[in-house]
Amino acid sequence: MAVGVLALQGSFNEHIAALRRLGVKGVEIRKPEQLQSVTSLIIPGGESTTMAKLAEYHNLFPALREFVKMGKPVWGTCAGLIFLADKATGQKSGGQELIGGLDCTVHRNFFGSQIQSFEADLPVPQIADKEGGPPTFRAVFIRAPAILEVGPEVVVLAEIPVSSNKAVDPNPALENTEGSTGSGEKVIVAVKQGNLLATAFHPELTADTRWHSYFLKMVDEVGEGASSSICAVGGEFQKSRTDLPVYQ
Numbered sequence: 001m002a003v004g005v006l007a008l009q010g011s012f013n014e015h016i017a018a019l020r021r022l023g024v025k026g027v028e029i030r031k032p033e034q035l036q037s038v039t040s041l042i043i044p045g046g047e048s049t050t051m052a053k054l055a056e057y058h059n060l061f062p063a064l065r066e067f068v069k070m071g072k073p074v075w076g077t078c079a080g081l082i083f084l085a086d087k088a089t090g091q092k093s094g095g096q097e098l099i100g101g102l103d104c105t106v107h108r109n110f111f112g113s114q115i116q117s118f119e120a121d122l123p124v125p126q127i128a129d130k131e132g133g134p135p136t137f138r139a140v141f142i143r144a145p146a147i148l149e150v151g152p153e154v155v156v157l158a159e160i161p162v163s164s165n166k167a168v169d170p171n172p173a174l175e176n177t178e179g180s181t182g183s184g185e186k187v188i189v190a191v192k193q194g195n196l197l198a199t200a201f202h203p204e205l206t207a208d209t210r211w212h213s214y215f216l217k218m219v220d221e222v223g224e225g226a227s228s229s230i231c232a233v234g235g236e237f238q239k240s241r242t243d244l245p246v247y248q
């Protein structure tokens, strides 16, 4: 079984390429009926208001909400995180529709405008435990949201320090490893709640595939894993490495 990638707008090609690097087929989803052919879904980053308008135009919201309600694994990255949140602040006037299901409140542009985009070495202890590799992940934040509040079922997978004026420490792993002084304030940037995974940053833009393989393990745990497609496209994946728009 392949992994669906919502392909209305944003970085869906990059997610499909990242899945391919793991030997898994990503299927573009644009219409409600296409959701029936997949058992898991990635909602990419992009611009959530635009994505919501397109989802509305294609009448996707009821099918997406049903998909989440059925407990199928869904991973939202950046705008995808906003889509999955039960509540969003900092929306454009008139608001925007959300899928919901993830018991949290997000701020849509917590870190500021496009030019305040940044990269950071994010401590990811649970991911490193499960996937191996270094204890940090090079995370790309593009006009990124952050999670302000989470409900009791939500497991926090990554947090990032912010100063009082919200300037972000670009290298949080290097400073104050224990008992951080400074402002001491942190915001949540990656969470898991049951079969929902959400990251405020863009793992599809880096060569490190640990978040993708973490999600694929969630898919496998639910039952109909993506592992069968690993065999199906494994050969092709080796050949197409050069098409990756990744940051190293």
Ligand SMILES: NC(=O)CC[C@H](N)C(=O)O
Pocket (backbone or CB within 6 Å): 044, 045, 046, 047, 048, 049, 077, 078, 079, 080, 082, 108, 109, 142, 143, 144, 145
């Ligand atoms: N890189 C992103 O997906 C940015 C999301 C953006 N903040 C929004 O509101 O949609």
